[in-house]
Amino acid sequence: MTRPFREQVDEEILDRAAELFAQHGFAQTSLKALAEAVGLSKAGLLHHYPSKEAIHEAALDMGRAQARRVLDDVSRLPAGPGRDMRALELLTDVALERAGLVSLALRPITVPGEIEEALDVDDVLIHEMFAIDPADQGSERLIRVIGALSSLAVLSLTANHHGDKTTWRPRIIATCFDALGHSRTGTSSPGSDQLED
Numbered sequence: 001m002t003r004p005f006r007e008q009v010d011e012e013i014l015d016r017a018a019e020l021f022a023q024h025g026f027a028q029t030s031l032k033a034l035a036e037a038v039g040l041s042k043a044g045l046l047h048h049y050p051s052k053e054a055i056h057e058a059a060l061d062m063g064r065a066q067a068r069r070v071l072d073d074v075s076r077l078p079a080g081p082g083r084d085m086r087a088l089e090l091l092t093d094v095a096l097e098r099a100g101l102v103s104l105a106l107r108p109i110t111v112p113g114e115i116e117e118a119l120d121v122d123d124v125l126i127h128e129m130f131a132i133d134p135a136d137q138g139s140e141r142l143i144r145v146i147g148a149l150s151s152l153a154v155l156s157l158t159a160n161h162h163g164d165k166t167t168w169r170p171r172i173i174a175t176c177f178d179a180l181g182h183s184r185t186g187t188s189s190p191g192s193d194q195l196e197d
Contacts, residue, residue: 013038013040013048014100014101015059015100017034019099019100020037021104022106023103025107060104071128073090083131084177084180085173085182088148088176089173091152099159148176151172156172
């Protein structure tokens with residue numbers, strides 16, 4: 001087995017496992033369910049990762065690494081609509097490729113009662129990516145970013161399961177950009193003309 005193939009298999013395992021963790025939470029996701037989801041026996045899954053905890057941590061690490069790559073790209077841009085758009089484009093691309101990882105990374109934002117964990121653990125990435133003042137916890141900007149990221153998580157999962165990713169991508173980005181409160185001058189939402197029928 002070549003190294004790139006092994007890495008691809010591991011990424012697919014982690015993405016599918018991350019989706020289950022995001023949907024059901026760590027405690028409610030069994031090793032058996034993880035193995036079935038990735039098409040392996042429990043022993044086969046444990047050959048790749050020694051425990052459910054190791055799978056969970058590896059999935060979180062992989063999601064953080066993706067977020068850091070996005071942050072590295074957008075950090076050179078000034079705060080504002082251009083930076084927000086670029087972050088949303090990159091995050092959407094990651095989410096359409098690895099929806100489970102993005103859903104797990106954003107779970108604390110999308111699950112009631114877990115928001116404090118999200119803002120404590122990965123707040124640096126979220127705050128830096130979207131140029132939010134960490135001290136401003138009740139700001140409209142923070143609420144809009146949470147709304148945009150929640151939309152991104154839900155829409156990318158739906159696109160991966162039921163949609164055509166090429167069709168969904170610009171609509172996901174537009175929806176999230178709108179959630180941030182930016183106006184797209186001279187444009188209407190993709191497909192909005194179809195809503196008036």
